[in-house]
Amino acid sequence: xxxxxxxxxxxxxxxxxxxxxxxxxxxxxxxxxxxxxxxxxxxxxxxxxxxxxxxxxxxxxxxxxxxxxxxxxxxxxxxxxxxxxxxxxxxxxxxxxxxxxxxxxxxxxxxxxxxxxxxxxxxxxxxxxxxxxxxxxxxxxxxxxxxxxxxxxxxxxxxxxxxxxxxxxxxxxxxxxxxxxxxxxxxxxxxxxxxxxxxxxxxxxxxxxxxxxxxxxxxxxxxxxxxxxxxxxxxxxxxxx
Amino acid sequence: xxxxxxxxxxxxxxxxxxxxxxxxxxxxxxxxxxxxxxxxxxxxxxxxxxxxxxxxxxxxxxxxxxxxxxxxxxxxxxxxxxxxxxxxxxxxxxxxxxxxxxxxxxxxxxxxxxxxxxxxxxxxxxxxxxxxxxxxxxxxxxxxxxxxxxxxxxxxxxxxxxxxxxxxxxxxxxxxxxxxxxxxxxxxxxxxxxxxxxxxxxxxxxxxxxxxxxxxxxxxxxxxxxxxxxxxxxxxxxxxxxxxxxxxxxxxxxxxxxxxxxxxxxxxxxxxxxxxxxxxxxxxxxxxxxxxxxxxxxxxxxxxxxxxxxxxxxxxxxxxxxxxxxxxxxxxxxxxxxxxxxxxxxxxxxxxxxxxxxxxxxxxxxxxxxxxxxxxxxxxxxxxxxxxxxx
Numbered sequence: 001x002x003x004x005x006x007x008x009x010x011x012x013x014x015x016x017x018x019x020x021x022x023x024x025x026x027x028x029x030x031x032x033x034x035x036x037x038x039x040x041x042x043x044x045x046x047x048x049x050x051x052x053x054x055x056x057x058x059x060x061x062x063x064x065x066x067x068x069x070x071x072x073x074x075x076x077x078x079x080x081x082x083x084x085x086x087x088x089x090x091x092x093x094x095x096x097x098x099x100x101x102x103x104x105x106x107x108x109x110x111x112x113x114x115x116x117x118x119x120x121x122x123x124x125x126x127x128x129x130x131x132x133x134x135x136x137x138x139x140x141x142x143x144x145x146x147x148x149x150x151x152x153x154x155x156x157x158x159x160x161x162x163x164x165x166x167x168x169x170x171x172x173x174x175x176x177x178x179x180x181x182x183x184x185x186x187x188x189x190x191x192x193x194x195x196x197x198x199x200x201x202x203x204x205x206x207x208x209x210x211x212x213x214x215x216x217x218x219x220x221x222x223x224x225x226x227x228x229x230x231x232x233x234x235x236x237x238x239x240x241x
Numbered sequence: 242x243x244x245x246x247x248x249x250x251x252x253x254x255x256x257x258x259x260x261x262x263x264x265x266x267x268x269x270x271x272x273x274x275x276x277x278x279x280x281x282x283x284x285x286x287x288x289x290x291x292x293x294x295x296x297x298x299x300x301x302x303x304x305x306x307x308x309x310x311x312x313x314x315x316x317x318x319x320x321x322x323x324x325x326x327x328x329x330x331x332x333x334x335x336x337x338x339x340x341x342x343x344x345x346x347x348x349x350x351x352x353x354x355x356x357x358x359x360x361x362x363x364x365x366x367x368x369x370x371x372x373x374x375x376x377x378x379x380x381x382x383x384x385x386x387x388x389x390x391x392x393x394x395x396x397x398x399x400x401x402x403x404x405x406x407x408x409x410x411x412x413x414x415x416x417x418x419x420x421x422x423x424x425x426x427x428x429x430x431x432x433x434x435x436x437x438x439x440x441x442x443x444x445x446x447x448x449x450x451x452x453x454x455x456x457x458x459x460x461x462x463x464x465x466x467x468x469x470x471x472x473x474x475x476x477x478x479x480x481x482x483x484x485x486x487x488x489x490x491x492x493x494x495x496x497x498x499x500x501x502x503x504x505x506x507x508x509x510x511x512x513x514x515x516x517x518x519x520x521x522x523x524x525x526x527x528x529x530x531x532x533x534x535x536x537x538x539x540x541x542x543x544x545x546x547x548x549x550x551x552x553x554x555x556x557x558x559x560x561x562x563x564x565x566x567x568x569x570x571x572x573x574x575x576x577x578x579x580x581x582x583x584x585x586x587x588x589x590x591x592x593x594x595x596x597x598x599x600x601x602x603x604x605x606x607x608x609x610x611x612x613x614x615x616x617x618x619x620x621x622x623x624x625x626x627x628x629x630x631x632x
Contacts, residue, residue: 107300108328110298113275117272117274
């Protein structure tokens with residue numbers, strides 16, 4: 001069973017999508033389309049009737065909601081149907097006066113206990129009504145910066161397990177360039193697959209590791225246009241590594 | 242002794258935590274609530290003790306909100322409560338707290354500040370740390386534990402008590418081993434998530450001064466309210482017109498019933514909150530035609546109360562039949578000898594003689610007399626038996 005990422009040629013590369021109820025690391029430098037992948041993943045889930053949990057460490061839930069609305073005017077309808085929940089680990093820490101129905105606030109990125117409890121209670125709620133749901137955690141980098149990779153690794157051990165048990169297909173984001181290689185390897189170790197992005201000179205490239213059966217595990221060129229990611233590199237002919 | 246204030250726990254600890262000792266709440270990362278220490282903190286503030294709250298994983302301001310959620314007023318304790326702020330410097334924020342950890346990544350900074358705290362404050366102070374796991378993650382596991390044990394010695398010398406929240410993330414075994422050895426007592430907290438029940442369980446896994454190890458109790462955390470032992474299903478049954486509805490109403494803070502001409506025609510439901518217990522109570526109507534319900538509801542109950550009209554000797558046959566069924570199923574029960582105010586009411590002894598060995602509690606439900614004794618007696622029996630059935 002595969003779930004679509006919502007980016008057509010990426011789904012082709014993945015032979016249909018990411019295996020359902022797995023954990024994927026999205027590892028990319030800033031500004032080259034990481035957010036775009038996350039947003040498409042969310043929207044494609046909603047389209048297929050899978051509710052979504054946002055775990056946000058770097059922006060408020062209302063900012064996220066605005067961005068999503070810009071991309072898809074139906075987004076707010078999904079939220080009104082109770083299919084979108086936010087765990088906002090940002091607003092209270094920077095003393096934003098935010099309020100909202102579909103949101104749980106966590107006061108600090110160091111309070112991983114609270115984040116875990118919020119994720120579990122939201123997932124349980126979804127699991128009662130829906131067979132599967134999606135979760136994005138954006139980003140692990142912030143959690144790591146505020147304490148350390150080992151502590152976040154232990155947190156992920158717990159969370160990735162619960163996500164699978166409760167039917168979540170999850171993407172965890174991490175910013176390339178912020179971490180030691182050993183930290184990245186540690187986190188990768190807990191994931192079922194990794195989608196990586198990089199900048200090579202003027203080219204932007206994407207690569208898939210793990211994530212079930214794929215057409216190619218090589219770096220593939222892509223273009224970033226507004227809210228779209230277009231894979232331009234050929235991969236049909238290349239051999240599976 | 243310093244009490245924890247957590248229902249039944251002080252009993253299992255042999256009265257509480259002796260001065261100079263430490264207690265660790267070892268909390269599953271999947272538990273709903275990771276701050277059990279705050280309940281001990283509140284209990285001791287309420288008792289007039291001097292308390293210190295050491296925060297590492299959230300802003301010291303957060304405590305105000307937590308207290309408000311539980312229905313407690315932090316301002317009342319202004320003079321007794323001292324805060325050690327191990328958080329603000331971590332995120333580069335200023336702090337206006339009395340004591341500040343300037344280098345939260347260095348356990349020595351904690352030790353220095355704790356020395357100062359111990360010099361400033363009176364003996365027998367209660368220290369609550371939120372949390373040990375955060376300090377370990379920030380300062381390094383081994384270094385942190387060594388420092389914490391030195392801090393505990395310092396607290397011990399001044400007759401204080403050290404209480405820690407500790408989230409047992411998947412640390413490696415040698416770390417867990419050190420932790421198990423390093424604290425005088427350990428209470429483990431785990432979530433319970435069966436279909437029928439959602440709550441948490443505490444397990445007294447170590448008592449270094451001779452309490453009762455191994456006890457397990459299921460509880461829930463209420464906002465407002467705090468920690469209560471939760472009993473999901475107490476069933477009240479008894480012959481027709483024995484006073485079941487009045488009894489449940491006298492116990493309950495919330496109550497629904499369906500009456501017709503003074504007789505109850507459907508299952509009624511009440512919620513009881515008393516003596517650290519919270520329970521859902523279901524009353525089964527006493528008419529003949531509901532006897533299948535007695536089987537169905539009664540035999541899946543955590544505990545049963547059989548309400549008897551003490552003035553009606555001829556109804557005792559029905560009571561004896563109920564008691565026999567329950568005994569076979571090994572469900573805790575009490576007999577509520579109601580209507581003790583009526584002339585010719587049977588004594589406790591007379592009822593016992595008729596039904597055989599049983600716990601009998603006398604009540605006058607119309608006046609609320611004895612109803613809470615009956616409830617508490619049953620609640621204790623349920624806990625002694627090892628807690629409510631999960632199914």
